[in-house]
C-alpha cells in the first residue's frame with residue numbers, strides 16, 4: 493500500500509517537473525522570437541543613423557547622438573554579425589541587405605595588421621556570413637584575415653601581440669585576445685594552414701600560464717619581452733586595479749577557453765573554462781540578476797555601473813560550456829545563461845523601440861578608468877546577446 497502511494501507521488505512529481513520544463517521552454521521560445529523580431533525593427537532605427545561608410549559604436553543619450561567608427565575599429569564586425577543573426581531568425585530581407593552593405597565596406601580590413609582584433613572584426617561578421625551562405629568569396633576573406641592576424645604572432649614569446657609597443661609596454665597581450673583564436677583555429681580546420689592552429693594552441697597555453705591567478709580570475713594585460721617570453725608586468729588598462737577582476741575580461745576568458753575546447757578537445761581548456769565559470773557565478777559581488785558590475789572588485793559596489801556586455805558574453809559562453817558537461821553542472825550553466833537572457837530582455841536592460849539610438853541593450857561599460865563608454869549601449873553587447881539567443885534556441889529548445 494505504502495509502496496503504491498510512493499509510486500503515485502513519484503509519478504506526480506515527475507509529471508509536474510516535465511510540465512514545468514515544457515512551460516519553461518515554450519516561454520523561452522516566445523521570448524527569444526520576440527527579441528529577434530524586436531531587434532529587426534530596432535536595428536532599422538539604428539541603420540538610419542549610420543553613414544554608409546561607417547559602423548555603429550555607441551549612443552550618447554544626452555546628445556541624442558549615435559557615435560560611429562571606421563572599419564578598422566575593433567568592433568567593426570559586430571554590426572554586420574548582429575544583422576546576420578537577426579536575419580537568420582526573422583527572414584527579414586531588409587536586414588540582410590543592410591548586412592551585405594556593411595560586409596562590403598568591411599571586406600578590405602582582411603589585410604589589416606595594426607592590432608590583434610581581426611578575429612572579432614572578420615570572424616563575427618564573415619564567419620557568420622559564410623556559415624549562412626557557404627559563399628566561397630566569404631571564405632577567401634576569412635582565410636586572408638587569418639594570415640593577417642598570424643603576422644602578429646611572436647614566436648619568441650609564443651603569443652599574438654595585442655597592441656603595438658609604446659612608452660607603457662613592450663609586448664602587451666590582453667585576455668580579450670583569446671577571442672581572436674577562433675578565426676585562426678577555424679581556418680586551420682577548414683583547409684587552411686596548420687600553423688594557425690599551432691599559434692592558437694601556443695597562445696592559449698601561454699595565456700593560461702601567465703594571465704590567471706590561483707582563484708581563476710585573470711589579469712587584463714600581460715606585458716611580455718617578445719624575444720624571450722619573460723613576463724615584464726601584469727597590469728590592467730580597463731579594470732579597477734591591476735589585481736582586480738575586470739568583468740568583461742573574465743567573460744572573454746570563459747568564452748575563449750570554452751571555444752578552444754570545442755576545436756581541440758583538450759581537457760585542460762575545458763577544466764579551465766569550468767573553473768572560470770565557478771569564479772564568476774559564485775563571486776560574492778555577482779548581482780542577483782547575473783549582470784556583473786563593470787569590475788568584480790569595483791569600488792563602490794553596489795553603487796556603481798553594470799556591464800551588460802560582460803553578461804551577454806558570459807551567457808553565450810555558458811551555453812556552449814553546457815554542451816561539454818553533464819547532469820547538474822550542465823543545468824547550472826544553462827540556468828545561469830537563461831537568467832542572464834531574461835535579465836537582459838527585461839525593461840531594466842533592453843531598450844524600447846525607437847530609443848537608445850536604435851541599439852538593443854542599455855547599461856554596458858567600455859572602459860570606466862578611461863572615462864570612455866560608461867553606462868551606454870555597445871555593439872558587442874548586442875552581438876553576444878543575439879548570439880546567446882541563437883545558441884539557446886538552437887541547442888536547448
Ligand code: GLY
Nearest residue numbers: 566668730740858
Ligand atoms: N577588447 C576590448 C574590450 O573588451 O573592451
